Amino acid sequence: MGQLKLSGVTKTFGKAQVIRPTDLVIEDGDFAVFVGPSGCGKSTMLRMIAGLEEVTDGTIEIDGRVVNDLPPVKRGISMVFQSYALYPHMSVYENIAFPLRVARTPQAEVDKLVNRAADVLQLQSRLQHRPGALSGGQRQRVAIGRAIVREPSVFLFDEPLSNLDAALRAEMRVELSRLHAQLGNTMIYVTHDQIEAMTMADKIIVLRDGMIEQAGDPLTLYHQPRNRFVAGFIGNPTMNFLPVTATGVGEGGVTVRGEDGAEILIPVSAEGVRTGDTLSLGVRPDDLHPGEGEAGMPLVPDVVERLGNQTVVYANTRSGTPVCVVAGGSEDVRPGREIRARFDPADAHLFRADDTALARRVDLARLAALA
């Protein structure tokens, strides 16, 4: 069991309010990821859930029990730190056994539990080594071992992969997903890396300036971002934003005119939009393709990155708005030579002047079935 519920949780340091009133429910067994730029309060949030940081106001409940004043162990949580925080003078075995030693678990039981954790994390051959003799990935696994040996109801991870190199990070991501499937506990994971968030989460919570901007499953966030910040944060490379003017509002959507004068009908709900409003058109780089189409724009490529399977083109519109295009690996694109890029209006997003999104018509039920 491990349902987590935050009600009206706030945190202030001195006069600065780093967490604004927050309500959030994370269901038992969920893999929830807090994601956001640095300083958005995601680590503070995690530390409050862990019991390392006091809650200024509001309540934190785990399995229906208010845990505000309980120490971490009594909350039934365990935590993996960004810096691993292994005990350097103890062997891997003793590191993993530490929580059990604190709880005065009998030796036979310690043996059994540590060996089981070591099996799960493939650390059997390393049990007698000191952390100093291990690689980054192994140290991280030891830290995870120390967290799982106690069998808590909620696991907390504070940017656990940010110290690893790219290849190892991808590998550990898969391992963590596998671990979650195997253990089935609630996991709460903090990262600033949206790829980690997208790949592992059942539920992503996007934070900015101590506030939840949006919480939902990854595909909902990707296809129906609530505002421009979430749209820009989720997805890589980030979404392109182009200034447009609304020229028509109707049942079929909103017709907008871009800076090159072409009019495009975007199939979104027109709620709160009037003709003449200034809007932002959002198009993901992957939805832009070189070539002519019903909706498109002329672009002048500036930098072309060839990754083999794809070509990332950093270009500018005629008026100088930067636009990124992800094209095929063998696309004939050269810096300085104008191209046209097209997109399907159904893939586009529209944002009001206050950055909120106009609701898109996306078949989320179909996407949810994929998850």
Place this chain on the structure above:
Amino acid sequence: MIHKYTLWEKIGLYSAIAVFLIFVLAPFAEAFMVSLRPIESVFRVPYQFFSDDMTFAAYVDMWSEVPGLARYIFNSFFIAACVTLLAIVCIIPAAYSFSRFDYRGRNSLLTAFLAINMVGAAVLIIPLYKLMFSLGLLNSYWSMILPGAAFTVPTGIFLMRSYFLRIPKELEEAAYVDGAGRLYTLWRVILPVALPGIVVVTITTFITAYAQQFLFALTFNGKDEYHPLTVGLYQFFGRERILWNQVMAASLVGTLPVLIVYVFLQKYIVAGLTAGAVKE
């Protein structure tokens, strides 16, 4: 970083090291040479570094010349060891508190400790005498141990505190999340990790205590059997002549305990015991 020195740079470096070492070690060398000379040859003119009449006789004669010598050496060692033990017991919790807890007056307290250190024992010797007198501790080991510890504690706290500050806070947080209390964490996690720092503080405290006991012994102690070596050496003085060769021999033998302590503990001063704790 790979850096190859040119020949001239190497010569410069080695000569600088040589000058420094000569400056530091020359007194020891001369002390050793004096201890090997018969007393008549100590002031021989012209000066001879090596001579034919060198002998280890002083190292044998000194024990009979001053019968209490062994006792003095033992006292020196004993007092310094007690001072160190007492000081460390005070230093560790104080330094831990200074490095980890946040409370009113913490910084001014630390400054006060260091300010006392600046005043020094010599200035406070009369008030200390009165204090020892009213506590009834004059003419006892305690009269040398207590002030000795008191004056080594501030520096020790400062050294130890900076070592504790270098231990990542996450280690304690991890232990706290794992259910360990403050004392358990201090004992099982922080102290083992801080061991190299503790050894450094132990050595510096011991050396300071060994060197500073002269003043306290001279002022607070009148009992011959409690005197440390620094005071005991005066037994070689004041007859018709000063037995310089035996004074030097006794001094050199007297530095042996410090040397032994250092050799015994220095293997613990290894950088990198924290390696692997956190990613830096």
